[in-house]
Amino acid sequence: MASAVDFIDLKSQYAALKPSVDARIQAVLDHGQYIMGPEVEEMEAKLSAYVGGAECISVSSGTEALLIALMALGIGPSDEVITSPFTFAATAEVIALVGATPVFVDIEPDTCNINVSLVEAAITSRTRAIMPVSLYGQTADMQELNDIADRHGLAVIEDAAQSFGATYHDAKSCNVSRIGCTSFFPSKPLGCYGDGGAIFASDPELTTVMRQIRVHGQGKRYHHVRVGVGGRMDTIQAAVILAKLEQFEWEVERRIAIGQRYIDRLAGMNSIQLPVVRPDRSCVWAQFTIQTADRDALIAALKAQGIPTAIHYPVPLHMQPAYGPISRISGTLNNAEAVSQRVLSLPMHPYLTEETQDRIIAALPV
Template sequence: MPFIDLASQYAALKDRIAERMQRVLDHGQYIMGPEVAELEGQLAAFTGARHCITVSSGTEALLIALMALDLKPGDEVITTPFTFAATAETIVLLGGVPVFVDIEPDTCNLDVSLVEARITPRTRAIMPVSLYGQVADMAPLNAIAARHGLPVIEDAAQSFGATYQGARSGALSTFGCTSFFPSKPLGCYGDGGAIFTSDDTLARACREIRVHGQSARYTHTRVGVGGRMDTLQCAIVLAKLERFEWELQRRREIGARYSQLLDGSGVQLLTVRPDRECVWGQYTVFVERRAEVQAHLQAAGIPTAVHYPKPLHRQPAYAAHAGDAAFPVSDAASERVMSLPMSADLTEAQQDRVVEALRRSLA
């Protein structure tokens, strides 16, 4: 059983993907070809953001967003330690300082009630992560940011397609940054990502930064990077968009069925808040004796993963940024979280196998 079933997805979309890729091979515009603008238009319309800027990865999306905000060495960005390294990595690469805030114990998202106390005169932005496919609590976070004149960057690498109070992930704050890594809810066949914003000035800055800071050919108005998304990858995402709404519905149904089947099993489930829809970038649960449970599942042919086994304040590259602060909820989550197989093509029979094996492992 695959952890993420990309083969079944490809089988369903094979002809459309081939057509889309052949079109690129025929016109030969492999960099910034017409599919780039086409995809950006469709993604902007999907999220409700005024602008979409495709980039070479989700990491590059975060980096370019921070560069567009002119993050300077010593500037602080409030974020979560319970995330993939890219979240803090982009801050540090620009000389900024990640300021960690602990997470909610039931969602694993940033605990917004702790944010305001961490704001200082050096704070330049707030970067929540929409973990496991569920958006963080953006309304109160945006209110805090507005009081202090701070931009908010949603790290939406795992939540493209999710909603919060009826609005789409990516269009909920100053910036939304997502990833099209193959395992994401909407993935390409390599690296890719996108930045969303409704601020015209910031959008222009992002577009210039992704092409080495050029406002026109060989006119470098700012420092930039080589951050373009390949035309072929854009073509693949365009093909995948044709059944994406169906996939989102399947993810919601599969997530709900997992929760129903695991009720009373002794497994603690993630809480999905009533004002939002989760797209289950990973279907993650909390278990005791995780290593034993994983070994039992592996023996039964069930793959699992841990996102994330060591929070950033425990990582050698970022531990110094934590100072003397403690993050007990992140530490506790890192010892108990476990992700189960999840994709839109997961069958009920496969799901039953997963749940049965998990229940046996806990007996």
Template sequence: MDFIDLKSQYAALRENINARIQRVLDHGQYIMGPEVQELETKLAAFTGSKHCITVSSGTEALLISLMALGLKPGEEVITTPFTFAATAEMIVLAGGKPVFVDIDPATCNIDASLIESKITPKTRAIMPVSLYGQVADMAEINAIAARHGLPVIEDAAQSFGASYQGGKSCNLSTLGCTSFFPSKPLGCYGDGGAIFTNDDALAKACREIRVHGQSQRYTHTRVGVGGRMDTLQCAVVLGKLDRFEWELAQRRRLGARYGELLAAVPGVRLLAERADRDCVWAQYTVFVQNRAAVQEALKQQGIPTAVHYPKPLHHQVAYAEHCCPDCCPNSVQAGDQVMSLPMSPDLTEAQVDRVVAALAQAVGN
């Protein structure tokens, strides 16, 4: 059993993907070819955003967004420590300081009720992460941001396709950033990402920054980066789009099956799913005690697992200076207990049942 089954997905989409790649090979425009604009138009329509700017990775999407906002050295960006390093990494590389706010232990997303107390005169933005495929409490976060005149950047690397109060992830705040890393809900075959916004000025800034700050060829109006998404990777995503709605429905269905079966298993705690949103289960994650032993027991039965993430960022050497070690206890506890199970659209119900039976046995021993 694969943790994420990309081989079956490719087998189902082989004709579409191969034709898309061949088209790029035939026209030879490997950088900023026509597939780039086509993908941006289709993704903007999918989210309901006015603008989509494809970039070289989800990480670069965060950096370019912060640069577009004009983050200055020493300014603060409020975020969560329970996330992949890229979230805080880009704040630091842009010259800012990450200010960590603990998570809601039920969802593992940032606890919106704790954000306002961390706002200072140096705060420049709020960057919630929509972890595991479920959108953070964006209404509450946007309300706090509005009271203080702050922009919000949704780190939606794991939640593209998810819905929240009638809207789509990536179109819920000032800027939305996602990743097309192969394991994401919508992935390419390398690195890729996108920025979404309804602000014309920010969109213009992002488009210029991704091509070394150029407003036109060899006219550098701002400091930028080499942040373009390759035409070939855009072609791969275009080849997957026709099946994407089906895949999202499968993720929701399989997530619901996992949840229904695991609810009866003592020793396994499930993530809470809020009623006003759905989850696209980029990772199907549960909480268990004695995780290492449970993982080993599952491994012996041929069932792969992963941990997203074992150590929160404020306990990482690179970011420890930005936070006291005891300020985010829920993040630390989650890091000790979370475990992700196999999840992909082509997972079968029989495979889900097998995983659940094995997990029940592992936590019962």
């Protein structure tokens, strides 16, 4: 049997960045400021510059980023937040945690992002925000969502956990709506070596509130001006991000090239449906996810050749025991239910060689 393929190869990434990663971590060990050390401020400044100037507030996870954003907007019981049912649970989880109701709108069958044409019909007097998910590394139709939000006095919070580095109309993901939230979970396009995340916004009043919420609602030490959370990002994780930023642009270019090579080589294969990237945006391929009517056969064929796969995501959120009873469905969710039975993610990372990629492609049954 051939050697196993890595689904995401963090070992090769570390080998390429080892001197910088080790030096950055050692610097934190030397100064000993493990919480809110100087690397945190340095990282926030560099990430702010990267996305185009929106202020960056680093936090302990992508989930915490979304939660703090909702808290800063004052969203709570009796409020509704419109989002996608086809995403990781954290998206709906944070809505529920603040006491609001997740309102699910169906997705586009080709991008798997929220279908913006269905959003306005889901708005009620209780709606406070729209939370699109930039799934697989590609943003939703953000301009249309922003226009809808402006007409109805709503906030748009981009769940950009999978899309940091992607562009929309030449603007960076995380800087295409009122608030952008991302994750630095290790498998993400820009990942640390534990949990981490960030919030991006350009409203000074809002960013001040989010910074206060991040440190237990403190306006100054031991002076709590609002209810908050323990949401700070560890200094060591910020140090890792700083090291990875040194070649992040190269990694984004590699992701785009590898994704396009998959599309080019798999074109015409009747057994699968390829993902679609809209012409006005880029995709950083947090996952390269195909669709197939015979998923079990593809999984078995790839596994036999030592090639791992994953399913993002097998059960839509409105069908999950925790979220079905507390959510509201607008219209039907036929696309979300259908693609959950068809999606299959192939190995994808910036260090995927053409040889290994060709091996993955060759293992797919025609």
